[in-house]
């Protein structure tokens with residue numbers, strides 16, 4: 226026969242196990258989001274490197290990837306949120 230105290234302990238244990246499972250899910254999602262953010266930041270840095278200003282032209286900086294004046298539409302889109 227189980228005492229009332231033992232039943233309370235079992236209920237508390239089950240509640241704690243459920244809370245732990247929720248925290249583990251959150252931690253897993255956060256790790257996934259962090260990984261995706263790091264991938265996105267890496268890709269943005271790679272695109273920025275491609276569209277970095279070439280300042281060798283005496284007429285002004287230009288984008289060697291787009292072959293237009295710098296900042297090019299790609300960099301403008303990154304910095305101002307518009308093409």
Ligand SMILES: [Zn+2]
Pocket residue numbers: 275276288289290291292297298299300
């Ligand atoms: Zn460009």
